[in-house]
Amino acid sequence: MIRRVAMMGLCAAAGMLTPAAAHAQTAPAAAGYTMPFTATWDMRAQHGATYRIFVSYPEGEAPEGGFPVLYVVDGNALFASFAETRRMIGWTKGQEMIVVGVGYPTDQAYDVRRIDDFTGAPTTSLAYAKYAKEKNGGWDRFLDFLTGELRTEIGKRYKTNPARQSLFGHSLGGLFAAHTLFTRPQAFHAIIAASPSLFWHEALTLREEREFVARLQAGKGGQVARLLVVSGEREEAILERWDAETFARRMEPLSAQGLRVQSIVYKDEGHMTVPARAVTDTLRFALTWP
Helix, strand or coil, X not given: CHHHHHHHHHHHHHHHHXXXXXXXXXXXXCCCCCCCCEEEEEEECCCCCEEEEEEECCCXXXXXXXXXXXXXXXXXXXXXXXXXHHHHHCCCCCCCCXXXXXXXXXXXXXXXXXXXXXXXXXXXXXXXXXXXXXCCCCHHHHHHHHHHHHHHHHHXXXXXXXXXXXXXXXXXXXXXXXXXXXXXXXXXXXXXEECCCCCCCHHHHHHHHHHHHHHHHCCCCCCCCEEEEEEECCCCCHHHHHHHHXXXXXXXXXXXXXCCEEEEEECCCCCCXXXXXXXXXXXXXXXCCC
């Protein structure tokens, strides 16, 4: 009898749990968080590749001349940090701007396509030899997209200031930022190179740098972007820090030719944490005008 009562109790308990269990199975999943004042779409470039574009824009009317724009490559990984900080800084009048993240149609933080978009040749670094066979060398094609088709599309959707366009790149993106400075110094008014992988194909990068320096010293550089170079004290690949510091020092003498340079080494930050630490400094650097 006791056993029968116990079984009935278990059955009753199971019966009481069944509706809850059924409810748990049929309840809709919680909606994902959507960042305010943002937009995203996929854009096919003329060269055939598709990019995922992320935009964080100010609330309200644009100032006279339009909003400044900061382009952030590796947008999948970095856009959210820049977008939310942009929104907070934008509470101060005169500090409103647009942030455009440029990424890839994936939910992953990084895509192997970045090797092609951010480099000019295969890597010659022994530490990264495993990447030497990846598609590479497309940085000028990507730069054409960034400064041409994409900039035009952003200008159609938002009121932007053509004279106040900035670029942020980290790691290989920092290498791409340096290439942009060396080859198209008028394309942006400010360039931020974070932990730039200048050693990726060192001979090519140093050749571009020498040619850039020679043009400036010969008075053929014209108006050039201002440059911010940042890195972390604890860069796992120490070359990222050494190269960043010496790169900034090599650029500093060019102030006589109009290149304004700042550099920061973040205490206790490693390679992957530098971008988060650099967000506020980057936005302020990009907003500084003229």
